[in-house]
Amino acid sequence: MPVDVLRTIDVSCPHRLATGRPDAALCANCAIRHSALFKTLDPASLDRMRPHVETVRLPVDGAVFQRGVKGSAVYTLRSGLVRFERLDERGLSRIVRLAGPGELLGQESLLDRAYVDDARACTPVELCRIPSGLVQTLASEPGGMPRELMARWQDALDAAQTWTAELTCGPARARVLKLLAHLGHLAGPDGKVWLPRLHDIGNMLDLTLETASRQISALRKEGVLRRHPLRSASIDPVALQAALRKLNDAA
Amino acid sequence: MPVDVLRTIDVSCPHRLATGRPDAALCANCAIRHSALFKTLDPASLDRMRPHVETVRLPVDGAVFQRGVKGSAVYTLRSGLVRFERLDERGLSRIVRLAGPGELLGQESLLDRAYVDDARACTPVELCRIPSGLVQTLASEPGGMPRELMARWQDALDAAQTWTAELTCGPARARVLKLLAHLGHLAGPDGKVWLPRLHDIGNMLDLTLETASRQISALRKEGVLRRHPLRSASIDPVALQAALRKLNDAA
């Protein structure tokens, strides 16, 4: 059991490095403005909410929130990757989804429910913490916010089911290849992807870290993957697609 | 590839046996009224929507809707079980979630999106077909409908992630035991559960049907499970829990 278990409330998380003072120009010029939750909001409403939005920065493995805790905020992921995980009855963790820039985290707090997953940073992340009450207020006014919220929920549902359908079946090689493809989508189009620790790959794909290591090593030798420092790697899209296609031909 | 692929539009589904004439007393006296989508609706609104709601009955394996089709209705499941499945690139189907009585199906149509899964009847089912436009209209009026809709989305998201976390990892015996527990929750508390075909168990748990058969047989010999006609079975809750606990002790 990791020491992190002691962090019960997200607000008091020791990893949390909130700036406290929101950046006035942040929302209007935000890099993910076009995909953010408030994209349909008029400038007046935007002004009204800005003082309540707080920037949160977390290091790798920092907790955004914890399963079972009834929080009072949603988070918009500005940069980095966040994983959603759950502990089974034996204390082993299972990763059920990944979130990338622009995604909304912890929507269940809008319904005054406890968070259903542990959310932790895969990379250093930057988030906007938005009080649930604020979103609830804006949503009750005219202006299309509810539809925007529903779209976020549907996005999350689709992502969760895609995760199940693609990454939890087939032989180890197929799972690792599909995971790489998935990571490629989440990263920017610069070809650089974040490469999880073997232990985390195991928790994503239900493999042991040894098996994950063997698969990654093999792909490196085949030229599909090249490793860089800081858990970064570049993948050869052509080789990756070819490898994926070869899986289906064999069957 | 099954012949069912030919069914492109849900409206023209040959398995569909719509009554056409909605039952006037249906909504007010509905067995799942307390858990249904419209539970917060006032009687006047209820009267207004009733003429547009249509009862749909499907036999086993009947399609509620199909992935990729942009439908114009959501469905409330009144009785029976529905599975959500997707085909992978090799044409093999993977079941990503089950829905039971009271659940809402095809919510993505409210966002004018295509259905993201194939939804098929596990048992004979009875559904209410509700035009998306109707729900959108009611949701735009005051009365708490949006919140009710968001709650449905969150329920679906939680169910999908629970499915991943619980049923897609561990050895075959553990998966089958957890599936039985899951089916126990979906069924009524009479102890009778619906038992899927071995082929479907395989698609749910990523096992071959032979492996599923061996596991089920073993559990039957152990007294955890007793089979009845019509894919029905009764499970011994005590024995099931004991078997589940023994899994963790061993590890």
Add this chain to the structure above:
DNA sequence: CGAGCCGTTGAGGGGATTCAAGCTCAGTGG
């Protein structure tokens, strides 16, 4: 009755796990 679907059971092989050892690398402190 034969065809097809569904379930059962066996034998054999293969892929993933398990257990184990050794490696690199960063941080630490003697």
Add this chain to the structure above:
DNA sequence: CCACTGAGCTTGAATCCCCTCAACGGCTCG
């Protein structure tokens, strides 16, 4: 400076669980 440490990665050998292939039996239906 370098041994020491711990976390993460790699690799090997043996085991085991699940898959594959196959045959067979019960059942329903045309």
